[in-house]
Amino acid sequence: MGEEGILTNGLFRLRWLFCGYALGCFILLVSGNPAMGLGVLVLSMVVHYCACTRKYKKIYTRQKKVFNERSHLRTIDFYLRDRRDVAMANPLPEAHRPWGERPIHEISPSHYLRKLTVREKIPRCSSPKLALDVGSLSGEISLEFVKKNYRMVLLDLDIVSLKHAIGITHCSGIIADMERLPFREDAFDFISMLEVIEHADRPLNVLKEIGRVCRRGGRLLITTDNRSALQFGELPNPMIVMSKIWSLFDDSVLKYRSILWMGDDGRRIYPHADFSWQEIRKMLHDAGYQIHTAASYDFLSGFEQLVSKFNRHITEGAYAGHALRIETVLRAIPFVNRLGGHWWLECSMQNKYGMNHEPVKFSIGPSEQAVP
Numbered sequence: 001m002g003e004e005g006i007l008t009n010g011l012f013r014l015r016w017l018f019c020g021y022a023l024g025c026f027i028l029l030v031s032g033n034p035a036m037g038l039g040v041l042v043l044s045m046v047v048h049y050c051a052c053t054r055k056y057k058k059i060y061t062r063q064k065k066v067f068n069e070r071s072h073l074r075t076i077d078f079y080l081r082d083r084r085d086v087a088m089a090n091p092l093p094e095a096h097r098p099w100g101e102r103p104i105h106e107i108s109p110s111h112y113l114r115k116l117t118v119r120e121k122i123p124r125c126s127s128p129k130l131a132l133d134v135g136s137l138s139g140e141i142s143l144e145f146v147k148k149n150y151r152m153v154l155l156d157l158d159i160v161s162l163k164h165a166i167g168i169t170h171c172s173g174i175i176a177d178m179e180r181l182p183f184r185e186d187a188f189d190f191i192s193m194l195e196v197i198e199h200a201d202r203p204l205n206v207l208k209e210i211g212r213v214c215r216r217g218g219r220l221l222i223t224t225d226n227r228s229a230l231q232f233g234e235l236p237n238p239m240i241v242m243s244k245i246w247s248l249f250d251d252s253v254l255k256y257r258s259i260l261w262m263g264d265d266g267r268r269i270y271p272h273a274d275f276s277w278q279e280i281r282k283m284l285h286d287a288g289y290q291i292h293t294a295a296s297y298d299f300l301s302g303f304e305q306l307v308s309k310f311n312r313h314i315t316e317g318a319y320a321g322h323a324l325r326i327e328t329v330l331r332a333i334p335f336v337n338r339l340g341g342h343w344w345l346e347c348s349m350q351n352k353y354g355m356n357h358e359p360v361k362f363s364i365g366p367s368e369q370a371v372p
Contacts, residue, residue: 112319132191136155216350224342227279259273277343
């Protein structure tokens with residue numbers, strides 16, 4: 001696991017935290033000095049919290065340095081470069097192993113979980129609606145929309161993935177920059193942007209351009225990385241858990257964020273940001289959208305690594321199927337429903353130019369509760 005992997009599973013120095021807990025419990029039970037035992041427990045939490053913060057700062061500083069060195073390259077340049085020269089953000093479509101059949105020790109099950117979440121939460125259209133899938137990649141999730149009676153237009157920068165997507169969905173596809181869409185105004189009834197906005201150089205400009213081609217009252221489904229995500233490896237430290245919950249109200253609690261994704265070999269580098277609730281809410285507001293559902297999915301990321309140690313053959317499909325049942329419960333719990341690894345935001349276009357729009361008020365509650 002490279003340094004950047006620490007940001008996604010929160011397992012950094014967890015064994016030292018458990019050692020501190022064990023020592024504190026031993027003192028608490030054996031010495032008969034509860035104050036000293038509790039002091040050791042609290043000290044263990046503080047030391048672990050500070051160690052994680054220091055490591056996150058180191059990673060953020062490194063990412064910022066690399067980002068500044070490569071600032072001449074825009075996102076579109078990263079994605080259009082030859083794959084033999086630099087690895088891309090997402091893997092090539094695998095013809096020999098369809099989605100759902102890949103083992104979780106090789107690939108994160110969050111991709112397949114997103115597919116199942118779309119299948120569960122998006123209702124079927126009574127009449128066909130023209131829809132745009134921005135960042136369709138290999139088309140596996142686009143296919144779910146097709147099955148829901150959407151007439152999809154696929155958009156991506158990767159020609160290999162786009163060809164694969166067109167082949168399995170039998171829909172039209174186009175290579176284009178999402179800041180300059182080659183469509184007329186009010187062209188689409190529904191637009192999906194699943195795990196795309198975090199790769200944009202100017203995300204607000206992208207949202208405004210998406211709004212231009214979405215009709216007034218049309219729907220936008222957007223998912224993106226959650227800066228307040230609670231990882232499985234962070235659960236043992238209540239200080240980290242409380243900081244993640246508090247960050248839903250004040251994102252300054254989380255000082256460091258993701259800017260790039262950097263692989264273990266140092267070659268696989270591409271723009272990859274995450275967003276706090278305040279950031280993503282403000283961007284959607286400024287772009288003229290009204291949020292109807294604000295929730296998250298992919299809870300306790302990193303747990304799949306523990307599962308794969310006991311069963312190396314479990315597939316992403318099998319894991320995601322079980323996880324979806326648990327996530328349905330978690331999305332109904334206040335506070336917890338906003339701590340998943342990725343935001344799930346259902347919006348409508350209300351103001352084509354983002355002006356004279358009422359502020360979006362933050363309300364903690366079940367995922368079905370609208371944010372007025």
